[in-house]
Amino acid sequence: MGEERLATYSRNVFIPLTNACRNRCGYCAFRSEKPGLLSRTRVRAILEEGARHGCKEALFTLGERPEVHPAIRAELRSMGYATVIEYLYDLCLEAKDLGLLPHTNAGVVDRAELKALGEVNASLGLMLESISERLCGHGMPHEGCPGKWPPARLEVLEEAGRLRIPFTTGILVGIGESYDEVIASLEAIKELHNRHGHIQEVIIQNFKPKRGTPMASVPEPSPLLLLKVFAVARAMLPGIGIQTPPNLNSHWNLTLLYGANDLGGISPVTVDHINPEAPWPGLAGLRQRAADVGFRLRERLPIYPGFVLRGWYPEALGDLVVDATDGSGLVREG
Numbered sequence: 001m002g003e004e005r006l007a008t009y010s011r012n013v014f015i016p017l018t019n020a021c022r023n024r025c026g027y028c029a030f031r032s033e034k035p036g037l038l039s040r041t042r043v044r045a046i047l048e049e050g051a052r053h054g055c056k057e058a059l060f061t062l063g064e065r066p067e068v069h070p071a072i073r074a075e076l077r078s079m080g081y082a083t084v085i086e087y088l089y090d091l092c093l094e095a096k097d098l099g100l101l102p103h104t105n106a107g108v109v110d111r112a113e114l115k116a117l118g119e120v121n122a123s124l125g126l127m128l129e130s131i132s133e134r135l136c137g138h139g140m141p142h143e144g145c146p147g148k149w150p151p152a153r154l155e156v157l158e159e160a161g162r163l164r165i166p167f168t169t170g171i172l173v174g175i176g177e178s179y180d181e182v183i184a185s186l187e188a189i190k191e192l193h194n195r196h197g198h199i200q201e202v203i204i205q206n207f208k209p210k211r212g213t214p215m216a217s218v219p220e221p222s223p224l225l226l227l228k229v230f231a232v233a234r235a236m237l238p239g240i241g242i243q244t245p246p247n248l249n250s251h252w253n254l255t256l257l258y259g260a261n262d263l264g265g266i267s268p269v270t271v272d273h274i275n276p277e278a279p280w281p282g283l284a285g286l287r288q289r290a291a292d293v294g295f296r297l298r299e300r301l302p303i304y305p306g307f308v309l310r311g312w313y314p315e316a317l318g319d320l321v322v323d324a325t326d327g328s329g330l331v332r333e334g
């Protein structure tokens, strides 16, 4: 019998902290001109529900620098916070107290913020999306998005490496980049990892057009192109997890044969608030479709097994990480 092939996922709750954002990506349906901010009570209720359903990850997702919006700034101030990162820090501690490991996607943040978040998160995430500065030009998807300027994102990824924070990044395929730019993006991620060893996974996310956005009529990338990108990413990034999002890529189980080995966060409790039109398939169905191509699903924490084994997690989360994992760094079975 050949060696068992594993694909991993993380059982999570998705907390869309705020849909205020300083950027205006042409494909985004999450950002709102009349944004809200989840109260501590609401966040706690989501966390408690996640804990009841055996979730191990609290995924905090938010627009970038939401305090540029006066209403959000005022709300934060009324709670005693100057920035959303200060609020997040306390919410991460709350998640930890309920037995959940935080993973935060906060967009472009500065070194002090990164350091603070690193103290209370099992890992952090920031999609590179694309190295292409061209996509920030007039009429392009990242026009009017200071946080999508590739050097700004690379600097955050670099700083996270200096701080030894396990990091999730990724590329968005199909937003107008060329194939050479896809390769250049993967190359940039590889170089970062070669310098710091901190990239735990790379998400290969396919663009999906959303109603009501400027890119609503742009076609999705072809399944064949995606398979090619998975294969190239696998070859370029040995030892790094390659994530395929099963609610966005209907051929996700084929991508396992082309190098993907992770399905990302799967929630039994919450929807994908960034892509609410795309529900997560149930775990039983995922297991079956993975088995169809010869893979067995295993649960992981929001920190990848290699980083668990190397002890790359903050002291505050040490007990939770150790209690949840077996000798392989994956979540203990049974």
Ligand code: SF4
Residues within 6 Å of the ligand: 021, 022, 023, 024, 025, 028, 029, 030, 031, 062, 063, 064, 107, 147
């Ligand atoms: S940075 Fe994220 S939340 Fe903000 S507009 Fe772009 S996709 Fe939307």
